[in-house]
Amino acid sequence: GSCMQLHYFTVVPSMKFVASSASLLISVGLSNLSPSLAFNCKRTAAIIGRFTSTKRYYAATMMTRSDSSSTSLLSSSNNNDSNSNEETVPSPSLTYTPISSISPLITEARTSYTTHFTHPYQFRLAQLDGIERLIRDNYSALSKTINLDLGQGSMYAEAFELTGMLGRISYAKSNLRQWMATQSVPTPFPVNLNMPVQSQLTPYPRGVALIISPWNLPITLTLTPLLEAIAAGNVCVLKMSEKCVHTTSLLTELLSSGKYLDQRVVKVVNGEAEEATELLRHRFDVVSYTGGEKVGRIVNEAAAKHLTPTLLELGGKNPVFVTKNADIACAAMRIAWGKVTGNAGQLCISPDYCLVEASVKEEFVEALCKAMDEFYPVSSYSGNNGDDGNRGDVGKMISVEHAERVVSMVDSTCNVIYGGKHHDTKERFVAPTIVEATADSTVMKDEIFGPILAIVTVPDLDSAIEYVQTNFSSKGKHPLNLYLFTKSKKEQQQIMNAIPSGTCAVNDVIKHSA
Numbered sequence: 001g002s003c004m005q006l007h008y009f010t011v012v013p014s015m016k017f018v019a020s021s022a023s024l025l026i027s028v029g030l031s032n033l034s035p036s037l038a039f040n041c042k043r044t045a046a047i048i049g050r051f052t053s054t055k056r057y058y059a060a061t062m063m064t065r066s067d068s069s070s071t072s073l074l075s076s077s078n079n080n081d082s083n084s085n086e087e088t089v090p091s092p093s094l095t096y097t098p099i100s101s102i103s104p105l106i107t108e109a110r111t112s113y114t115t116h117f118t119h120p121y122q123f124r125l126a127q128l129d130g131i132e133r134l135i136r137d138n139y140s141a142l143s144k145t146i147n148l149d150l151g152q153g154s155m156y157a158e159a160f161e162l163t164g165m166l167g168r169i170s171y172a173k174s175n176l177r178q179w180m181a182t183q184s185v186p187t188p189f190p191v192n193l194n195m196p197v198q199s200q201l202t203p204y205p206r207g208v209a210l211i212i213s214p215w216n217l218p219i220t221l222t223l224t225p226l227l228e229a230i231a232a233g234n235v236c237v238l239k240m241s242e243k244c245v246h247t248t249s250l251l252t253e254l255l256s257s258g259k260y261l262d263q264r265v266v267k268v269v270n271g272e273a274e275e276a277t278e279l280l281r282h283r284f285d286v287v288s289y290t291g292g293e294k295v296g297r298i299v300n301e302a303a304a305k306h307l308t309p310t311l312l313e314l315g316g317k318n319p320v321f322v323t324k325n326a327d328i329a330c331a332a333m334r335i336a337w338g339k340v341t342g343n344a345g346q347l348c349i350s351p352d353y354c355l356v357e358a359s360v361k362e363e364f365v366e367a368l369c370k371a372m373d374e375f376y377p378v379s380s381y382s383g384n385n386g387d388d389g390n391r392g393d394v395g396k397m398i399s400v401e402h403a404e405r406v407v408s409m410v411d412s413t414c415n416v417i418y419g420g421k422h423h424d425t426k427e428r429f430v431a432p433t434i435v436e437a438t439a440d441s442t443v444m445k446d447e448i449f450g451p452i453l454a455i456v457t458v459p460d461l462d463s464a465i466e467y468v469q470t471n472f473s474s475k476g477k478h479p480l481n482l483y484l485f486t487k488s489k490k491e492q493q494q495i496m497n498a499i500p501s502g503t504c505a506v507n508d509v510i511k512h513s514a
Contacts, residue, residue: 009205009206009209009228009229009231009232009234009286009288010179010203010204010205010206010232010233093245093249094242094245094248094249094252094270095270096242096270096271096272096275097268097269097270097271097275099274099275099278102269102275102278102279102282103278103282105237105267105269106208106237106267106279106282106284108267109208109235109236109237109264109267110207110208110235112235112264113205113207113208113234113235117262117264118205118230118233118234118235118265119205119233121176121177121180123262124176124180124230124231124233125173125176126262127230127231127261127262127265128169128172128173128176128227128230128231129173130260130261130262131169131223131226131227131230131260131261132166132169132170132173133260134254134255134260134261135162135165135166135169135223136166137260138250138254139162140154141250142157142161142162142219142247142250143157143158143161143162144246145218145244145246145247145249145250146161146218146219146247148246149215149218149243149244149245149246149247149398150216150244150343150344150346150395150396150398151344151394151395151396151428151429152343152395152396156341156343156395157219160217160220160342160343161217161218161219161220162219164220165219165220165223165224165227168224168227169227172227172228172231176231179203179231179232180203180233181203182200182201182202183200183201183202184198184199184200184201185199185200185201186199187199203232204233205232205233205234206232206234206285206286206309207234207235207284207285207286208234208235208236208237208284208285209229209234209235209236209237209284209285209286209287209288210236210237210239210279210280210284210286210287210288211225211226211229211236211237211238211239211287211288212239212276212287212288212289212290212291212299213225213238213239213240213241213290214241214290214291215241215243215244215398216343216346216347216348216398216449217343217347218240218241218244218247218248218251219247219251221290222238222240222251223251225288225290225311226238226266229286229288230261230265230266234285234286235264235265235266235267236265236266236267237266237267237268237269237279237284238255238266238267238268238269239268239269239270239271239275239276239279240252240268240270242270242271242272243398243399244398248270251268252268252270255268256268280298280299280302280303281302283306283308284303284306284308285308285309286308286309286310286311287299287303287308287309287310287311288310288311288313289310289311289312289313290312290313290314290348291313291314291315292314292315292447293314293315293316296312296314299312300312313348313480314348314480315348315447315449315480316348316352316447316472316477316478316479316480317352317353317444317446317447317448317472317477317479318349318350318351318352318479318480318481318482318483319352319353319354319355319468319472319479319482319483319499320335320351320352320353320354320355320483320484320485320509321354321355321461321464321482321483321484321485321486321495322335322354322355322356322357322360322364322485322486323357323360323461323464323484323485323486323488323491324357324359324360325486325487325488325491326360326364326485326486326487326507327485327487327507328360328363328364328367329367330485330507331364331367331485331507332364332367332368332370332371333367333371333375334485334507334508334509335351335354335368335371335453335483335485335509336368336371336372336375336376336432337371337375337509338350338351338508338509338510339351339432339451339453339509340372340375340376340394340432340451341375342509342510343395344394344395344396344397344430344450344451345406345448345449345450345451345452345453346395346397346398346449346450347510348480349480349481349503349509349510349513350448350449350510351453351483351509351510352447352448352453352454353437353443353444353448353453353454353455353456354453354454354455354456355456355458355464355467355468356455356456356457356458357457357458357459357460357461357464358457358458358459358460361455361457364455365417365434365455368418368434368453368455369417369418369434372418372419372432372434376394376432378422378431380394381394381422381429381431394429394431394432394451396427396428396429397425397428397429397430397450398428399428400425400426400428402428402449402450403423403425403428403429403430403450404425406430406448406449406450406451406452407423407425407430408442409442409443409446409448409450409452410433410435410442410443410452411442413437413438413440413441413442413443414435414436414437414438414441414442414443414454415435415436415437416433416434416435417434417435417436417455418432418433418434419431419432419433419434420433420435430450430451430452431451432451432452432453433451433452433453434452434453434455435452435453435454435455436454436455436456436457437454437455437456438456439456439467439470439471441454444456444471461491461494461495465494465495465498465499468499469498469499473499473500478499478500478501478502479499479501479502480501480502480503481501481502481503481504481505481509481513482495482496482499482501482503482504482505483504483505483508483509484496484504484505484506484507485506485507486506486507487507492506
């Protein structure tokens with residue numbers, strides 16, 4: 001959650017605000033919520049609530065649908081207030097930062113920070129206001145870059161990227177003074193009781209923060225850590241992904257213009273492996289990296305040479321437990337929606353594979369295939385340009401190479417039970433696909449990161465838990481997200497106690513991270 005990372009950018013103990021408790025209601029009971037994001041993804045209506053300080057997220061077990069008319073370092077890495085007359089979408093070219101200028105740029109950032117110009121409350125608040133204006137002034141242009149880079153329509157951009165960021169900014173502005181406040185804390189003993197003693201805890205910026213953001217949510221996963229680092233009083237050096245050329249190019253222009261943010265606060269470095277490697281040679285006061293495990297290890301190793309604290313948000317294979325006590329129809333629809341509408345599976349919180357009890361496997365597969373047909377009919381694949389009302393919600397892979405990688409995972413080691421016939425890798429399109437898999441299947445070796453869902457059949461719940469423990473947990477590969485579909489409180493607790501995870505959602509997917 002936003003607060004957890006913001007406090008990580010300070011030198012006080014972190015606070016966890018991870019998931020919402022019973023805050024998702026489907027189309028009803030909205031008066032009890034203070035929603036930070038509302039969206040309608042054509043066929044699924046939902047309201048997403050605010051964060052609270054509990055780890056676990058629970059959702060209603062029934063679902064209401066709206067009318068259907070409605071390898072090298074970091075190289076992979078409604079009406080609004082916008083003024084459309086001023087919006088521009090840059091050309092697909094991205095100017096890389098000269099290697100020779102990176103060191104002076106970092107030196108300039110550190111020199112600026114030593115003046116402590118970022119410390120005052122009013123300055124920080126002004127920068128948060130600037131990020132908000134950046135989004136509002138360029139709402140349509142940012143949406144267009146998402147379409148160009150990821151093949152997603154304006155509805156996806158609004159739901160998954162833009163509206164959520166406005167909610168985060170509003171939350172940060174409302175709580176900034178409290179986050180900066182000095183707190184009185186108990187004085188540890190022994191002390192001289194004859195002398196008055198008072199202990200206080202004051203949040204203090206870390207200094208110069210390096211932020212490395214990925215391509216799969218190029219706005220949210222760039223502006224969120226930037227927002228948090230600036231709110232905490234840091235100066236930032238930002239490296240965005242070179243793969244989402246249009247979005248990175250536009251954000252570079254907007255963040256560096258001086259129109260929205262003080263130019264001393266953010267220094268942007270663009271490039272590929274060589275530029276990223278040069279960045280990591282230098283010492284920073286904190287490093288934030290979002291992306292894959294392989295590059296995460298490289299970032300962590302480079303930061304460790306300088307004893308730099310590092311915040312890593314990595315992916316992994318997120319399991320979905322479907323037990324005999326699940327609402328099968330509800331589970332199938334929510335899993336299908338989360339897997340495909342969620343950036344065609346290119347989210348670190350995307351459902352990766354389903355562990356389904358044998359007694360309900362056939363019913364679940366039938367319901368899942370039906371949901372795929374209803375949500376993403378083959379007739380919607382053609383062109384897949386995103387904003388055309390006749391297109392589907394699938395989106396595209398980030399690159400031809402990534403599309404080829406995802407398709408190649410469906411080989412002779414698994415059995416295709418849905419889809420798999422309409423891929424167009426040259427156009428970066430991978431069709432929704434469901435496969436039956438085992439622990440030895442290629443699709444189970446790495447995070448899929450595409451619209452392919454694996455189903456593993458297990459005899460019972462104990463076997464499902466053992467599968468995750470044996471193949472992943474025992475190897476230190478804990479899921480970023482754990483998804484459970486069961487109406488049994490006992491089963492929910494049993495799974496959560498047995499499988500460590502970053503977050504856990506019960507009877508829903510993805511929405512707990514909004």
